[in-house]
Amino acid sequence: MPPPxxxxxxxxIYLGSFGSWRPELLFTSSGGIPQEVxxxxxxxxxFGAVFGVFSFLWKLINNSMRLARGxxxxxxxxxxxxxxxxxxIAEKRERRIxxxxxxxxxxxxxxxxxxxxxxxxxxxxxxxxxxxxxxxxVLYAYTMQPDTIPQDFLKFMIQTARVPAKALRFNRLNVRGxxxxxxxxxxxxxxxxxxxxxxxxxxxxxxxxLAIPCPLVHPRFDSCTxxxxxxxxxxxxxxxxxxxxxxxxxxxxxxxxxxxxxPKHTAYKASFNTIRSSIFLTLFVAGYQTQVCxxxxxxxxxxxxxxxxxxxWWGFITSLSIFVEDRRRRVDLALxxxxxxxxxxxxxLYSKNWIFELNKYADVWFFSAATxxxxxxxxxxxxxxxxxxxxxxxxxVGKN
Numbered sequence: 001m002p003p004p005x006x007x008x009x010x011x012x013i014y015l016g017s018f019g020s021w022r023p024e025l026l027f028t029s030s031g032g033i034p035q036e037v038x039x040x041x042x043x044x045x046x047f048g049a050v051f052g053v054f055s056f057l058w059k060l061i062n063n064s065m066r067l068a069r070g071x072x073x074x075x076x077x078x079x080x081x082x083x084x085x086x087x088x089i090a091e092k093r094e095r096r097i098x099x100x101x102x103x104x105x106x107x108x109x110x111x112x113x114x115x116x117x118x119x120x121x122x123x124x125x126x127x128x129x130x131x132x133x134x135x136x137x138v139l140y141a142y143t144m145q146p147d148t149i150p151q152d153f154l155k156f157m158i159q160t161a162r163v164p165a166k167a168l169r170f171n172r173l174n175v176r177g178x179x180x181x182x183x184x185x186x187x188x189x190x191x192x193x194x195x196x197x198x199x200x201x202x203x204x205x206x207x208x209x210l211a212i213p214c215p216l217v218h219p220r221f222d223s224c225t226x227x228x229x230x231x232x233x234x235x236x237x238x239x240x241x242x243x244x245x246x247x248x249x250x251x252x253x254x255x256x257x258x259x260x261x262x263p264k265h266t267a268y269k270a271s272f273n274t275i276r277s278s279i280f281l282t283l284f285v286a287g288y289q290t291q292v293c294x295x296x297x298x299x300x301x302x303x304x305x306x307x308x309x310x311x312x313w314w315g316f317i318t319s320l321s322i323f324v325e326d327r328r329r330r331v332d333l334a335l336x337x338x339x340x341x342x343x344x345x346x347x348x349l350y351s352k353n354w355i356f357e358l359n360k361y362a363d364v365w366f367f368s369a370a371t372x373x374x375x376x377x378x379x380x381x382x383x384x385x386x387x388x389x390x391x392x393x394x395x396x397v398g399k400n
Contacts, residue, residue, distance in 0.1 A: 046091050050099075053087035055397045058375060074376040081375025085368035093363065100367040101339030106389050107370035109335060110377045113384035127327075131334035132319040134341035139288060139315025141344040144172055144308050148344040160239075161285055162231055163217060164192060171212050175308050179207035185216065194219035211306045214296045224293035231289050236282040243274040273326065280324040287318035332386070 062080035066072050088096050115121055123129065141149045142157050146168070158165050166188050170180060182205065189202050198215035205213070218227040247270040251259055259266045291314040299306065322330055349355040377384050378393050385393075 043095070046095075049090040050087050051396050053090065054084045054371070057084035057087060058397060062375075062379070072379075074380050077376035077379035078372045080372075081378075082368050082372030084375070085371035086364065088364055088367040093360070096363040096367065100363040100370070101343070102335075103374070104366050104370040105335040105338050106386060107373040109331065110374060110385045110389070114377065114381065117381075117384060127331035127334050128322050131322045131330060131337060132316050134334065134337040135319040136312045136316035137341035137344055138337055139318070140308075140312035141341075142315075143168060143311040144175065145344060145348060148347040149340050150343070153340055160235060160281070161288070162234060163289075164188070167212075167217055170216055174209060174212050175306065177208070180205065180209070180212070182207075189215070189219050192219045195222050197222050210304060211296055211299045213300070214293055217292060217296070218289075224297065227293065228286050228290050232282050232286040235285045236278055239281050240274065240278045243277050247271075247274050276324060276326065277329075280321050283321035283324060284318055287321060288314055291318065332388075 058080045060080075061083055062076050065076040065079060069076070088099060091099065112126075138149060138157075142154065142161075146154050158168070170185065170188075173180060182203065185202050185205060186199070189199055194202065194215065198219045201213055201215045202219075205216075214224055214227075215222075218224070221227045221230065251266055251270045295306075295310065322333065325333065346355065346358075350357060374385065374389065374393075378390070382390055
């Protein structure tokens with residue numbers, strides 16, 4: 001049993017679990033409001049309208065149904081929440097999609113927790129497994145199908161992994177059987193300050209190699225081992241201040257009372273989680289780079305197999321780094337990555353004509369269905385919802 005202040009401390013430093021994946025869209029533990037929403041911007045008015053109309057409709061319909069039916073059950077919350085969810089129409093479509101994705105996975109989480117509480121099913125380490133499967137798809141999309149994941153998310157991945165976008169493009173061309181242009185490869189190598197050895201290897205590269213060699217992936221360093229170590233150091237050095245800032249701001253702004261009450265424990269917890277989360281992301285990046293280099297060295301020794309599905313498998317394996325993270329954060333990381341993977345899966349299946357096209361209001365219907373499920377649980381069994389969801393609902397709609 002953790003000390004009484006343990007749960008509150010987790011609430012304060014919750015911000016970091018999202019920051020590791022998309023620092024340009026951070027969420028606070030007091031309501032999940034994107035920091036990009038400025039008070040006097042059109043986004044703020046739209047965002048406020050969504051929650052204002054949602055709260056009004058939910059209370060109106062829920063209370064009306066309770067009076068008309070003489071019952072206070074899941075159905076009232078489900079119907080009222082679904083209708084109130086139509087308030088999402090006030091948002092712009094690109095923002096509706098993001099909100100619908102995040103709310104929908106939270107509804108799935110609530111449904112899973114409800115089923116687990118009733119002993120319908122139990123998946124050991126289900127949160128970690130979900131994270132690994134979704135990261136497999138995200139890393140596959142990052143290397144082979146970059147147009148199937150959000151571009152700001154892709155940009156963050158490229159910057160964090162420290163592999164130039166051109167190197168990723170050369171790899172895609174090669175895996176798909178398209179020829180490589182030696183002149184373009186050399187221009188790239190010179191731009192990224194390739195070593196003499198790397199330039200020599202690249203200049204002799206055939207148009208159709210079995211796999212692009214390591215000198216194209218990391219032209220500045222000849223040693224794969226040194227490259228992995230350098231990645232680890234650089235990523236850790238870059239991400240540590242980000243996590244430190246997130247946790248410090250959360251500690252001082254969101255939990256000032258707790259910090260004053262118990263500064264030593266709060267500061268220790270924030271520092272410990274800063275280091276742990278930084279190591280998690282660093283191992284993730286270094287682990288993927290290690291597998292890519294290992295495969296290239298095996299190919300160089302005579303191995304003749306190269307498949308685009310390797311990149312999915314490597315993403316799955318490197319996601320074992322999730323076990324470094326706090327167990328209570330793993331589900332949040334999994335649910336954050338899930339919409340990215342689902343979007344990629346959908347776009348790939350649609351491009352192959354294996355699935356139908358969703359209409360332009362699909363985000364509205366998904367959001368509406370999700371809020372219906374969430375509000376049904378919130379009213380009758382809020383314990384199955386995550387802490388962040390309950391916090392948001394408590395702040396916006398309160399108790400009915």
